[in-house]
Each structure stands twice: as structure tokens, then as C-alpha cells.
Amino acid sequence: MANQEEPGKTKIELIDKGPARITGDFTIAGFENIRGEVFLCRCGESSNKPFCDGTHRSLEDD
Ligand code: FES
Known part of the structure; x- marks a missing residue:
């Protein structure tokens, strides 16, 4: 359960030497x-x- 993303929850991931990936409801x-x-x-x-x-x-x- 720890690696599953909660539906609708906003997540910001900083990609090494790259962009910020934003997923979810934003x-x-x-x-x-x-x-x-x-x-x-x-x-x-x-x-x-x-x-x-x-x-x-x-x-x-x-
Ligand atoms: S982080 Fe991809 S172009 Fe700037």
C-alpha cells in the first residue's frame, strides 16, 4: 500500500536534473x-x- 498513490491526491515529484512532475488533482x-x-x-x-x-x-x- 505504501507505493500506491491516493486517487485525486496531488503529488509533486522533483526529477533529478529535470522537471517537476505534478500529478493528481491540481x-x-x-x-x-x-x-x-x-x-x-x-x-x-x-x-x-x-x-x-x-x-x-x-x-x-x-
Ligand atoms: S526541466 Fe525540462 S526543459 Fe527545463
Whole structure:
């Protein structure tokens, strides 16, 4: 039971050298149409902020 997520509960997971993954029941002001799962950029280099576009992968060796 420890590894199962509670339905509807908001969870924020910080992915190592990557985005913040948010799952569950949440609302982002200005983006109310996004539900269930989103990846927010933490590297500052996404061309689609505030969302991750995968650019962080090219920064891993810097
Ligand atoms: S964290 Fe993925 S582009 Fe910034």
C-alpha cells in the first residue's frame, strides 16, 4: 500500500536534473485546462515555459 498513490491526491515529484512532475488533482492559474499530469521546467531553458520541453536533457553534460 505504501507505493500506491491516493486517487485525486496531488503529488509533486522533483526529477533529478529535470522537471517537476505534478500529478493528481491540481489547477495551475492561467492553465486551467491542464489536468492529471504536468511537467514543469526547473532548468529555465524550456521554450515552452512553464512547461518542460526536454531541453534539460541537452544540459546534462554542462
Ligand atoms: S526541466 Fe525540462 S526543459 Fe527545463
